[in-house]
Amino acid sequence: MSGGHLSKEFFELVKSIGESRSKQEEDKIIVGEIAILKQHLSAPNISAKKMKEYMIRAVYAEMLGHDASFAYIHAVKLTHEKNLFAKRIGYLTCNLFLHRDHELMLLLINTMQRDLGSANHIEVCSALTSVCRLVNLEMIPAISPLVFKLLSHPQEAVRKKAVVAVHKFFKIVPEAVLDQKDQIRKVLCDPDPSVMGASLHVLCEVAKAHPASCKDLVPSFVSILKQITEHRLPRDFDYHRMPAPWLQVKLLSILSILGTADKATSEHMYEILQECMRRADSGVNVGYAIIYECVKCITKIFPDHGLLELAASNISRFISSENHNLRYLGVTGLAQIVQVNPQYAAEHQMVVVDCLEDPDETLKRKTLDLLFRMTNPQNVVVVVDKLNFHLRTSVDAHLRRDLVQKITSLAERFAPDNEWYVNTMNTVFELSGELVPAETAYNLMRLVAEGAGEDESADQAFRVFAVNTYLKLLEKSSLSDILVQVIAWVLGEYARLANVDGYTIEDIADLLSECIERPFEDPATRGFLVTALMKLIGQHGVKSTTAEDIIRSYRSSRMTDLQQRCYEFEQLRQSPAVMRKVLPYDASCEDILVNKDLSFLDSFVRRKLDEGAKPYQTAVERARVQEGSVAPKVEAEIKPSLNFMPYEAPTKPQPVAAPVQDVGDAGIAEAPVPKGLNVSGPRKWGPSGYNQPGARPDPPQALHEKPLAPEPNVQAQAQPAPPKVAPKAAEPVVSEKQKMAAALFSGLGGAAAPATAPVAPAAPKPPPARAREPAVEKVMDSSQTAVAAAAAVDLLDLDDAAPAPAPSLQQPKADGDMLLLDMDDSSPGPAAPPQMPQQQQPPLLGPLQVTTAQVAATWPQLASERIVQMHTSLGSCQEMMLKLQSAVNVSPVEIVGMEGIAAGRVLPGNDPCFLHGKLAPPRLDIKVRCRDPGVAQSIAELCQRSLA
């Protein structure tokens, strides 16, 4: 076809645009074109054909990025035409020009309504297409009855489009559609396969939102899928000899939603999945699409050993394929399989390493994701190294943020030792400090302060290491803010431990003072440095000449926090004895006695009252009396010279005046009486008051708050480093790449044996040669993994807990107990027999993997609620979650601050049971929600018993 029937103007336009050499030239042409169009459109009586061309030219102008809103009204007018040709153009251009909240939509509703009821099915179809594109909340009541009626239209094309329109309604207001559920189910049985296929979209959405309501349809879906795979559909639905592949894909994705964590439902699917995969395997692209969908489904539904094997073998073909698309699917699919059972990754080590060096950015990212998911204590060092390398080279902000999060999480979960952890975190801080959340830095500081808590001398050695490392780092000229903050804190606390290159405390103080002059992004950083300097001078009586300069120059800083610190510093310097007391050495973990009653002030208050002072007013009263900054005045009433503002809270300065109760230890408070010295020293209380340990204004305080509850991962690091499965022992033939592969994959699959070390240190140690065996074998030939695995199984006799590296990689392993429970949803290793949960009593609940959104959606539907309130020894939410996992056998869903959500399913069956815990140590509130009141009661009692 040529442009012969087109007007000369349009032809010229397209030609000149095609020939234009720059964007400017193109813009000029379009601006001219718009002027011409405006002129044409204002003329009366334009023929339909001409009108169509003008409209299309207007769309063309919009496509090239220019505004053609002058044509919108004409497009709407065209839809009113009786002439079908004009009407269709009208609808098409409206679809392209307008959006659902456009003001001209009002003019369109009437036409749409009329056309939906038209006898001409082409008109109905056009209107339906437009409805899908443009329908909005207000229109649904007017339009939806008409559309539902169309579901039984004699023309299949109309029924098909009506179903999709219903899908669109569901996206906007689910309730409108759920009322008509029966009608939608009827469409599933439509004799026309296309209409049936369209109905799958709606049902898929409904299944996602309310899985329970669709469970009964599973047999129908399975039988439809069976009929399709058996070529029962008309031949013209075949594509590349594959029967209706898109329908198969859609059906599979619905099945995967409905089978999630539901054993009974999943069992219906096993057979058809196997059959479907077998038949799809014909070597065409779309067949692979079906296989991949099957794999996705298999990893999501209740695991079946045989199917997982099948999925893994198919994925291994994808991943080693030459075709890039298939490799992409292979890597993505493997990441999903690894979540169910990490062992399957071991076979593909070499390919995964190849993918990491692939020039394709997409593939690389997916591979990094895969690596993250298969990390374990053995390969963490190598994997984190890889991730760091990409962090160093990548510029994409999203990728970097993702990488930082991955590295931090891996380092906290699997760090082989504290030194490595500190070095890794330093690298991350250096490379992209701005992306690291503050909590990460606090965790690190806490580790330095508390140590691992097992061996004091080891902790001390670790502190020395940290101090020396940071001292050296400080000499670098450009450091990220967060790193400087960490350095300042560590040096401030432990500078005396430094023993490199003859650094004295004075040198360190000088270094810190120099550092203050550097440019910083976060204003709090300078505060950290000033405080560090203050601590050094307080503890060691260092004579720093620069301190005075610093005080002088930052006393007038615009940052009130920094100003405050400088003034405090100045005051404290005048009485070294107080300073030493206020800033004790290595006391960040110690509790400070606080006299909350402030009885030592009683006499003073009484005297003042006698003298006629106003009585104390609470913050609320004060706020009522006077607006604005009342803090200094109120304090003045009680003790004019007392300064209550502590030096912390750089990150969350709170405008509330410090309540009087905040004065601390009587001893300290009495000391400064003569001069009214600053009492702010000990870091125990902040503006938010001592009674609110939830706030964490300053790292040292954060350390106080959970003295008894080091995070489980911190503990885990303390355990002896597992024996390295170093590829050293392999033959010299082993190439660099293979070495890397071996390192990356150590601990997976066959190498399960060494994993016993961190999990159960008491287990008899396997002979070293034997422990290394599996890894070596894998290096030489991946096909021998089976042998390696057998060897591993051999070793497993020693310790039952070893074979299942916890399948849910999200949680740090805490103890053997938990591991046993986890085995129930991990699938057994190649040589091991299928395993059942090893528990004497049948557990009430099984783990259930859901998202927070799903919990929120299902929560109100569960009728029974029990609330348990108790006193607990748990200090952190992570701890609480671990405890819930091990004692109640539920899976964690999310932790938000001091609240956690966990989900389980009531055994036997699939009824959800959700737990919501709110921790405010020592108080713990747990809400249990499930359908059956009896179960809720027993779970509540179980929680009470196990979490107290």
Next chain:
Amino acid sequence: MDRQKHIAQTVFRLVSTRVDENCCCFVEDESLFGPDHKIIYRHFATLYFIFIADSAESELGVLDLIQVFVQVLDSCFENVCELDLIYHFDRVNYILDEIVMAGMVLETNADLILKAVKETKKLEQEGSTFGF
């Protein structure tokens, strides 16, 4: 409008810099569409056919859908070429409307799509002779 321009530019930049021989047909760009969405494209001579899909769609499935789309175009225009698409993008849009509706794959049977398109064309022509 600005967002439309931005998306068009970014996607083009992303896709056109990829070499066909050693890249897969999938790109992700979180800053543009958020997570969970990917760009799936196919390159035919001077034309790129680009679809943006969320994770509910099968990647390879969409690739084949592009293939179906191009097949239909081809038989509709008898050896489709770039200029056909520019001059008749109303018809291209109608065809696309038959295949994808409200973001959902509606029809994948090439014959049925062709039939629907031809039928409407016939009716349209009848209609226009009546009207004018």
